[in-house]
Amino acid sequence: MLDDRHDVPANALRPAARVMRLRRMGASFPTRLSFLRTLLRRLSREGAQVSRPVWQMDAAGFGHAVYSVGLGGHTYSLVAVSTDLPPDQRTDRVIATAWDTAYVLYDGVPTEAEVARIVATAPRQEAARFTDRDLVLSRANKSVRLFSHVVEALKAGRQPDADLVRDTGYLMRTTAVYGNGKFGIADRSRIADRLGLDGPFMAEMLTVWLIRGFTHDLVEHVGGATLDIGLKRHLGIGNSTGLGMAPFLVSHPMLLNAWITARETALARVRAVEFLTSAQIEDLYRLTMRAAQHLAEWNVVDCIGQSRIDRMRQEWPQVAALMTPEVMAGAFPADRLMRVAETFSADTQECLAALLIEPFGELVDDLVDDMATDRRARLDPSMLGTDLAALIDQEWAWAICDYEAPAACHQFWYVSQSKAEPRLGLRHSEPGGELESPLDIARQVCRLAADIRADEKVADLLARCPEHRTAVRRVQALATAPYAEIRDNLIGEDCLPIDMLRCKLSFFGAAKFDPKSDRWTRITLCQGAPLADELDHADDWWLPTFAP
Structure with missing residues (x-):
């Protein structure tokens, strides 16, 4: 069959009755359609340059900085504020009133007066007043153990312990990244039609990526030395996400439908590819090995989460064994692999689906244009x-x-x-x-x-x-938006909210989910992502692995 809008050959999409079950949604992996990936591709295509016009930090790393970047014909600036936070005030809870760092993504390049306003107000977060030039409001706390260790190592003239960097994966973790008019900042309508920020959560993803660069600069500033490039790439931004995010998928059914439809259409297009090129085959082999390493590095304390990882580790060599030269050079290899993989766990199936999409950017990347929607569910009063x-x-x-x-x-x-x-x-x-x-x-x-x-x-x-x-x-x-509903009872005994969280976070681009219960998880964003001066090769960091 053909995809109606793009006239691209595609298999039938997987049925919503299967895809939209909580257990399968909770097996979601990031793909090349995830929002962070989309953002960085855009920055790369535009040859974006990140500048740091302001850096006013004392020796201990307290003060403020401004980072500016062009995107889609506009300039956006991250104003970062670092404060001396007493240990007894440090908490990741949303009800906290003080944080190590606070941020505003500003529309344009702020004047000195605007920087002064943001420096005074951003640390107060919800308690402060903002303007429609303030696009995103965020805050983050240090991973105190790793941040202190990296500083001490750099001051001593050595690099930090690689195992500690690998196991933690971030210098700071955000506790909120607010957009869309929260607390008086700009409504989404201000930027919804701007190239680069027109996709879902693009302003928030830009903020997170710039924050990640700030954390690298800050630790090097306090440590007085440069961090190894491999370690730096591995250090993303942490996040603790709980039940506050779960209702989003229920209250935005048309947006959920758009996201899932894009991903499922991408998979359907890839499954309809009759023959692979030798380069595509090599990419799939390489990514299969990367996925195996990613699974080997992924350990969590949650029993349910670790049991799913353990089963994937057992099944992944079987997936790799299916990719024989005969299968990969034969007709419709992706479709064949997905059909055989139906005997594996939902986690393994979804990891394979994400992997198969990865080498086909020219075939699927246009689908990101449909992932933001103003469509609303309409009531038909005339229906019998x-x-x-x-x-x-x-x-x-x-x-x-x-x-x-x-x-x-x-x-x-x-x-x-x-x-x-x-x-x-x-x-x-x-x-x-x-x-x-x-x-x-x-x-x-x-x-x-x-x-x-x-x-x-x-x-x-x-x-x-x-x-x-x-x-x-x-x-x-x-009837017309088949992926709009989670097809499970959300008040039933078997409902695990962590599955809803993982589904949404995978579209952000999160990896190495670390559930702390069935109601909240830690994640890492931007791990393995290109640094500000590496945007010329911005699109090969699916399932990041540790490579110091």
């Missing part, structure tokens, strides 16, 4: 009840169950007043169920199904039962 019921039978059968059963309504989502972020409560043992957030999409659709009358239009149904408005809209939308 029979047609609405048919949609539920076709796409929502998994949602129909007895939600009075304890296992089916085991959890409830709410927003903590004290911690100002989403939380999960246990319905049958904890108070607060009356404060539940409406993330129970499956239960809402089940209740809708029970109230449908075959000969009644949706308009009349909603006049009679207005509480079903959201469910009707989502049911109707799924």
Whole structure:
């Protein structure tokens, strides 16, 4: 079959009923369509240069700096502020009020007066006032052990311990990267049509990449020496992400559909390639070895997470064994590999899918243009009840169950007043169920199904039962946006929010997920990414490995 918009040969996309299950979403890996990869390709194509017009840091590394870069015909500047934070005030929680460093991505090159304003306000974060020239607001804390070790090593005239650098992977970790009008900064509409920032989370990704460069400069400044280039490339930006991110995929169904559709279309195009070139075959062999090394370096304390990694380590040599010269030189090798791999775990399958997409930039990179969307789910009031019921039978059968059963309504989502972020409560043992957030999409659709009358239009149904408005809209939308819904019960006993987090973070470009429970994880962004002076070869860092 042909892809309708681009007239590019493509296999059928994998069915949403399979792709959108939580377990498979929680096996997601970054791909060349991930947002960081897209951003750095753009910077590379434009020959972007990063300058540092301001560096006012004392010997201990406290002060401020400004970094400027051109992108899409505009200039953006990161204003970085480093402060002396007492150890007892250092916390990664979103409710913290002080951090080691604070940042603003500024629209343009700030004047001295604007720099002074940001230096005074950025460390206060949510408590400060900002302008529509401030595009992104962020903060980060040091990985104290590694940062101090690197400084001490450089001061002593040696490089830091490679194993410690490998195992930690970052000098600082962000605790928030805010965009889109939060706390008075610029709305996305200000930059949504600008080349380079028109894709999802591009301003935030630019901020993270520039912060990463600042952390390198800061540790070298305090240490008084230059960090080894291999170690520097391996040092990305850490992040601790919890339940606050999980509801995003539920509240932005059309955006989720756009992201998954792009990835699945990329895979479908690659599976439709009849014969590989020798260069593509060599790339796939090289990337298969890289993935094996990545898995060998990836260790976590979480039992579930480590068991999945262990199984991938067992299965990956079998994947490599499938890539015989006969298969790779034969017809439709990618499709053949994906079909055989269906016997492996979801994690191994998704890693293989990401790998197969990697060497085909010319074939798939245009898909990133469709990953930002202003599409909204529209309600059709003229639809008959029979047609609405048919949609539920076709796409929502998994949602129909007895939600009075304890296992089916085991959890409830709410927003903590004290911690100002989403939380999960246990319905049958904890108070607060009356404060539940409406993330129970499956239960809402089940209740809708029970109230449908075959000969009644949706308009009349909603006049009679207005509480079903959201469910009707989502049911109707799924008919044309098949990847818009997580096809699992998000209040059920088996729901692991970590799977939702990993899916979203993989689109950011995160790797080496380090879950600390089923509700929050640490990640590393920009690990292995090109440095500011390496953008001429910006696109070969899928699944970073340690190469000092």
